Amino acid sequence: MCGIVAYVGQQSCASLLVEGLRKLEYRGYDSAGLAILDKASGETVLGVVRAVGKLAKLDEALREKPLSGTVGIGHTRWATHGRPSEANAHPHLVGDVAVVHNGILENHLELRAELTAMGRKFSSETDTEIAAHLIDLELSRGASSLLAAVRGALGRVRGAYAIAVVCRKEPDVVVVAKSFSPLVVGVGEGETFAASDVPALLAHTRDVIFLEDGDLCELRATGVKIERMIALGDGSPTSAATRVVPVERKPRRIDWSPAQAEKQGYKHFMLKEIHEQPTAIENTLRGRVLLEEGDVNGAEIGLTEAQARAIKRVVLVACGTSHHATIAGRNWIESIARVPASVELASELRYRDAILGEGDLVIAVSQSGETADTLAAVREARRRGALVLAIANVVGSAIPRASDAALYTHAGPEIGVASTKCFTTQLAALLMAAIWLGRRRETLEPARALELLKRLVEVPTAMRETLEQADAVAKVARRQIVSTDARDCLFLGRGLSYPIALEGALKLKEISYVHAEGYAAGEMKHGPIALIDAQMPIVVVAPDDSHYEKIASNVQEVRARDGRVIAVVRKGDSLIGSIAQDVLVVPFVHQELTPFVTVLPLQLLSYYAADFKGTDVDQPRNLAKTVTVE
Ligand code: G6P
Numbered sequence: 220m221c222g223i224v225a226y227v228g229q230q231s232c233a234s235l236l237v238e239g240l241r242k243l244e245y246r247g248y249d250s251a252g253l254a255i256l257d258k259a260s261g262e263t264v265l266g267v268v269r270a271v272g273k274l275a276k277l278d279e280a281l282r283e284k285p286l287s288g289t290v291g292i293g294h295t296r297w298a299t300h301g302r303p304s305e306a307n308a309h310p311h312l313v314g315d316v317a318v319v320h321n322g323i324l325e326n327h328l329e330l331r332a333e334l335t336a337m338g339r340k341f342s343s344e345t346d347t348e349i350a351a352h353l354i355d356l357e358l359s360r361g362a363s364s365l366l367a368a369v370r371g372a373l374g375r376v377r378g379a380y381a382i383a384v385v386c387r388k389e390p391d392v393v394v395v396a397k398s399f400s401p402l403v404v405g406v407g408e409g410e411t412f413a414a415s416d417v418p419a420l421l422a423h424t425r426d427v428i429f430l431e432d433g434d435l436c437e438l439r440a441t442g443v444k445i446e447r448m449i450a451l452g453d454g455s456p457t458s459a460a461t462r463v464v465p466v467e468r469k470p471r472r473i474d475w476s477p478a479q480a481e482k483q484g485y486k487h488f489m490l491k492e493i494h495e496q497p498t499a500i501e502n503t504l505r506g507r508v509l510l511e512e513g514d515v516n517g518a519e520i521g522l523t524e525a526q527a528r529a530i531k532r533v534v535l536v537a538c539g540t541s542h543h544a545t546i547a548g549r550n551w552i553e554s555i556a557r558v559p560a561s562v563e564l565a566s567e568l569r570y571r572d573a574i575l576g577e578g579d580l581v582i583a584v585s586q587s588g589e590t591a592d593t594l595a596a597v598r599e600a601r602r603r604g605a606l607v608l609a610i611a612n613v614v615g616s617a618i619p620r621a622s623d624a625a626l627y628t629h630a631g632p633e634i635g636v637a638s639t640k641c642f643t644t645q646l647a648a649l650l651m652a653a654i655w656l657g658r659r660r661e662t663l664e665p666a667r668a669l670e671l672l673k674r675l676v677e678v679p680t681a682m683r684e685t686l687e688q689a690d691a692v693a694k695v696a697r698r699q700i701v702s703t704d705a706r707d708c709l710f711l712g713r714g715l716s717y718p719i720a721l722e723g724a725l726k727l728k729e730i731s732y733v734h735a736e737g738y739a740a741g742e743m744k745h746g747p748i749a750l751i752d753a754q755m756p757i758v759v760v761a762p763d764d765s766h767y768e769k770i771a772s773n774v775q776e777v778r779a780r781d782g783r784v785i786a787v788v789r790k791g792d793s794l795i796g797s798i799a800q801d802v803l804v805v806p807f808v809h810q811e812l813t814p815f816v817t818v819l820p821l822q823l824l825s826y827y828a829a830d831f832k833g834t835d836v837d838q839p840r841n842l843a844k845t846v847t848v849e
Contacts, residue, residue: 221294221320232288233285254319268286290390306340334349339356353375370463381400381795431468447466450813492639521608522606527656530579537567537590558660573603581596582649590847688820701711706754717813723822749837765791785799
């Protein structure tokens with residue numbers, strides 16, 4: 220998740236672009252850069268400045284090499300392909316063309332091979348540089364304008380993008396396009412802007428056009444021309460053969476405050492990130508799920524087929540919310556890849572003289588990629604001869620660097636301390652790893668793999684449907700937790716719902732300071748049942764799966780002791796739904812995929828409980844987003 224900005228007008232735009240990027244720094248700050256067209260000397264010069272690190276580094280670089288000119292583009296990077304480095308920083312320059320991009324080009328490996336075979340040289344590891352080459356290629360083949368060249372190039376790519384392009388040969392134009400990644404155009408007086416998000420525009424204009432997928436625009440100081448790319452083949456805007464139709468999009472006047480705008484109108488980053496989950500999952504699956512082959516793209520996982528076959532045991536290691544994701548991962552690896560798997564807390568594993576070595580695959584899961592205990596466990600595992608696969612959200616962070624291979628979640632930066640979208644994208648990465656291992660080890664029938672993958676790509680739709688009930692969840696939070704001043708809460712689940720019960724309890728204690736415990740429902744009779752009374756809310760995670768009848772009995776046992784039950788059940792459930800005081804409803808999904816939807820109402824329940832109590836949701840007391848001390 221990167222941030223992009225663009226400007227065409229009368230003002231010298233370097234500082235204006237940097238200020239725009241500053242408002243987008245929440246989208247990533249691995250590196251930043253500008254490309255500006257300067258016509259002052261008669262011949263147009265395309266100047267590019269890039270720097271690794273936060274925007275302060277770009278400021279320094281611009282002091283050394285100032286850029287002037289009134290047409291330009293800028294970028295702040297959240298690395299997805301290629302480590303944070305100056306060579307991988309945007310804008311990418313090929314010939315007369317400079318490009319900034321936010322998104323993931325799925326077919327970048329194929330296109331890179333094709334362009335390399337044509338003799339083209341690459342100076343970065345990014346997917347974006349491919350777009351710059353394709354545009355340059357279209358121009359060299361006689362494209363009539365930059366707009367036509369970008370249109371032609373986009374016909375070759377598959378994936379998600381918001382891009383902005385400038386070309387030395389057309390010094391009064393910026394071309395922008397959008398498919399899946401966000402992009403807004405700002406309409407000013409004698410000047411036109413574009414940015415990934417509204418906050419970058421608010422200092423200059425409140426009249427914005429929210430672009431739609433397939434939109435391709437030519438920005439000039441005098442205004443914007445928009446056309447919509449329509450595929451001739453499969454109806455997707457990124458199909459190879461596209462035709463275009465001109466479209467009119469009316470600007471909307473934005474009345475959000477700058478702080479609200481950064482959160483896209485949401486009250487807190489956590490709530491925004493909860494709602495971003497369907498898109499985050501789509502981004503994490505993009506380019507990895509090969510539906511035609513009923514398989515997962517091994518090039519993205521980074522282990523060899525021989526390594527996959529040689530594994531005797533999998534050990535999953537993590538902390539906090541990531542640890543909860545590994546419990547679901549363990550179940551999938553055992554049921555799908557049929558390899559013995561166990562889950563370890565990093566802080567325990569690193570000190571207990573564990574038996575680890577050749578034949579073991581350690582999967583280390585971490586949002587930040589920097590958690591001290593997980594990093595130490597990875598180093599220890601490798602020292603003992605185990606193979607280590609990292610699943611991390613931050614590209615180039617310490618844990619993937621210390622591992623043999625890395626599979627990145629593409630959740631984008633997570634700002635709220637309580638992890639939400641990183642948890643569900645970790646689930647997606649773990650499930651993909653299990654499917655990839657299962658296919659390599661021939662424990663997973665191709666037909667079952669295909670069925671799982673088909674259902675997995677439908678998950679974002681089910682998540683969107685679940686999130687539509689946020690208001691209903693808020694009412695339950697008020698009624699059951701806030702109004703009753705609940706001090707303790709129990710979360711119960713079985714099978715894949717057990718880690719969700721743990722995660723629901725963790726969320727509630729992290730941000731609303733209500734004491735909560737997550738328990739395997741089968742263990743209820745071994746202790747927690749003694750706590751049940753009419754004061755304590757008991758959240759039961761009971762989707763439609765093979766554990767349903769057993770958990771229904773647990774609910775009866777709770778009700779028999781006057782416990783107040785909040786049940787997470789499938790839409791249309793009539794058994795548990797009829798005995799629980801409150802129900803949080805999720806749509807039907809494949810029974811291996813229930814965690815993706817059942818966790819959502821629990822995240823929302825904690826969020827609203829905390830918000831109604833007035834706690835600091837995004838920065839709860841005593842907690843840190845990244846724990847780099849043990
Ligand atoms: C901290 C954060 C949690 C996170 C945990 C592990 O406690 O507050 O949200 O789950 O660290 O972090 P990691 O970055 O390794 O996933």
